[in-house]
Amino acid sequence: MVQLEEGKTTILLVDDHDLVREGLREILGYQEDLVVVGEAGDSEGAVALAAEKRPHVVLLDIEIPGDDAITTVGRIRKRSPHSAVLILSMYEGPELLQSLLDVGVRGYLLKSVTRQDLVSAIRSVRLDKRRVIVSVSRETITMRHAGSMTLSEREREVLELTAQALSNRQIAAQLSLTEATVKRHLRNIFVKLGAVSRIDAVNKAVAAALIETGEGKHKGAESAAPLGQGASAPGD
Numbered sequence: 001m002v003q004l005e006e007g008k009t010t011i012l013l014v015d016d017h018d019l020v021r022e023g024l025r026e027i028l029g030y031q032e033d034l035v036v037v038g039e040a041g042d043s044e045g046a047v048a049l050a051a052e053k054r055p056h057v058v059l060l061d062i063e064i065p066g067d068d069a070i071t072t073v074g075r076i077r078k079r080s081p082h083s084a085v086l087i088l089s090m091y092e093g094p095e096l097l098q099s100l101l102d103v104g105v106r107g108y109l110l111k112s113v114t115r116q117d118l119v120s121a122i123r124s125v126r127l128d129k130r131r132v133i134v135s136v137s138r139e140t141i142t143m144r145h146a147g148s149m150t151l152s153e154r155e156r157e158v159l160e161l162t163a164q165a166l167s168n169r170q171i172a173a174q175l176s177l178t179e180a181t182v183k184r185h186l187r188n189i190f191v192k193l194g195a196v197s198r199i200d201a202v203n204k205a206v207a208a209a210l211i212e213t214g215e216g217k218h219k220g221a222e223s224a225a226p227l228g229q230g231a232s233a234p235g236d
Contacts, residue, residue: 009126010037012053014046015061015088024059027115034122043067043075051079056126062089062096063187070196073103084125086133089191096194097134107133151192151210158185160211163202 011028013021013036021039028034038049043066050058058076062069073085086107087100097108106125109118113135121133151159154175161171168182175182186198193208195201205211 007033008035009033009057009122010035010053010055011122012037012046012049012055012058012083013039014041014058014064016041016064017061020061027118028122031119034119041065043072046072047075047079050076050083054080055083057122058083058085059122060085060087062087062091062191068187068190068196070099070103073100073105077104086121086125091191096191099194099196101132101134106131107135109133109135151189151205155185155189155192156205156211158182159189159201159205162186162198163206163211 011034013024015021015024018041021041025036025039028036037055038053040046040049042064046058046060046064058080060069060072060076064072066072067075069087073087076083076085084106085104086109087105088109088111089096090111100108107121109121113121117135121135124131124133157175158171161174166174168179168186171177172179172182186201189195189201189205193201193204195204202211
């Protein structure tokens with residue numbers, strides 16, 4: 001086992017793209033005080049490695065296979081409470097940002113951030129236990145209502161069928177998609193809406209008038225409620 005020098009900041013990289021992890025590892029490798037101690041490509045691997053390595057910082061991609069980001073953060077913090085979780089994201093949704101801050105992330109950085117800002121954020125959350133780093137646009141910080149959220153036409157179709165309590169397989173058949181594609185759309189929806197479950201996503205979309213709310217769909221949303229209990233991931 002390699003002995004770490006005292007004062008080194010240990011980091012766990014979590015991203016489902018090998019190329020992204022390789023790039024991050026290379027960037028961080030130039031810093032004498034930072035060291036990558038593990039890499040994971042999905043939520044299960046992230047939680048397991050966080051529990052094993054107890055890193056100072058977890059760099060977590062917002063969209064990885066497995067549990068949604070909010071659930072994953074909660075599990076990591078439970079298994080390794082002293083690890084600071086920094087989110088890396090392509091999205092600026094205010095609802096998502098607030099939801100992640102609520103579960104205790106120490107930072108939210110867009111993937112367009114510079115390497116200097118990334119390194120600075122890692123050092124900051126290690127040195128100051130109370131500091132939270134947020135690198136998004138001013139508009140994201142000031143937006144607080146769901147009306148600012150947008151869904152693609154396909155995402156709306158998927159969510160409307162979800163509101164009717166259809167399974168991923170049924171949605172895939174109705175829209176001539178694969179189940180994997182349906183799950184991917186649901187993950188994107190969760191991210192955009194800051195939702196933690198299927199019913200939470202439906203309720204937020206209905207409240208924001210993002211999906212149709214006809215009588216049949218409204219009843220479907222109510223019947224979908226049990227799906228939200230203990231089933232926060234897009235898969236079923």
